Amino acid sequence: MTVAHRPTGLSDALEAVAAGALPVAGGTDLLVEDHATGRVHDAVVDVLRLPELRGIRVEDDALEVGAASTFFTIREDPLVQEHAPVLADAAATIGAWQMQSRATLGGNIANASPAGDSLPVLLALDAEVVLASRDGGERVVPYVDMHLGYRRTARRPEELIVKVRIPIRPRPHQAFRKVGTREAQAISKVVLAFCAGRDGDSLTDVRLAVGSVAATPVRLRETEALCDGRAPGPALAEEAGRAAEAEIEPIGDVRSTADYRRWVTRRLVRRLLLEAEGAP
């Protein structure tokens, strides 16, 4: 029979992980796979109730979101709504209420689906991931370095994701866009997050991150550079849409064709830059 650990604190949890127990957070990806494959685990460890992985707070000019925060908690949290509304918007599109009640930010990161909805948001917010292990202590990985390849992250097997830190800075422009087969309960065909500052009429510190168009979420750095220092409006919208379309290399798969992904990305980028015109 599977051994199940239910530690009350992080260090006990890290002991269990170091001994090979599989971390279980909301289980919304894990149990689907287990049910489909009939896989049985020797040992599991519950990380959902670890106090070190819970809570959302502002600390040292950063919004800290515990890895065990569910998407429902995230979408409702006043600090998230104030400092990173784009993350709240993304949380509200993940599955539906039943999924949001259980699925966690840490789980979304660790599962590392190319279509993970919170992942481009964390890229666009310049987030950092705080990891911990029994023998290695704490380690911080910038989000740009988190995804190494298809379903592979920088998390070592003996590590747990503890929290995500989002630096607080002026981001008057924040937008999340997701296109799928339905408004809810949909895996994205294209999912993107846009953040930018504003200086007079011009956009600054532009971040444009897209999921479901590569093996990992990606920043469109050429499109970002095109937008930096320019005023949002029809001209920029047209150019940036074309640039984004050219910058990605999506594949066709069961959910969408490469052409459709390119076309949708262009239109989404174009529209959000049209909407960004005028005061933020």
Added chain:
Amino acid sequence: MTDAISFRVNGDHVSWDGGPMARLLDVLREDLRLTGSKEGCGEGECGACTVLLDGQPVCACLVPVFQVDGREVVTVEGLADGPELDAVERAFVDEGGVQCGACTPGMVVNIRALLERNPKPTRADVRDLVSGTLCRCTGYERIFRAVEVATGQRIHEGAHDDGRAS
């Protein structure tokens, strides 16, 4: 390291000493014989297995029972107080919100959670928070009407529009 898991289901104390990764849905249906919750997909995509876990709607097919230790589960069987239907269930029947019935247990549990949070939901609220429970029969219109009638936002007009008594 695995102690017996104990929790409450519809107010009753339950103890489980089987596998910790057993799905809550299977524990409810197979062991507790609470077969109201249905397995529509086994993947958390349809909501037919929706139960309340400490008041929050979850898909029981995706909850490993060891995480239910010390917590409260409410299933469709626990919504009404006694043998009569509760107000939402009654409205579902009266308004034609039940056709084949496969989604109905999950639907009424999901709606119970919604109404605990928001006693007068708009259709937009229902779309947002009941979008995880799929219905293949009704097209949702009569489900919306059932919620509106149950919450005093619509007068019951009858399930038949041709003048027959409902």
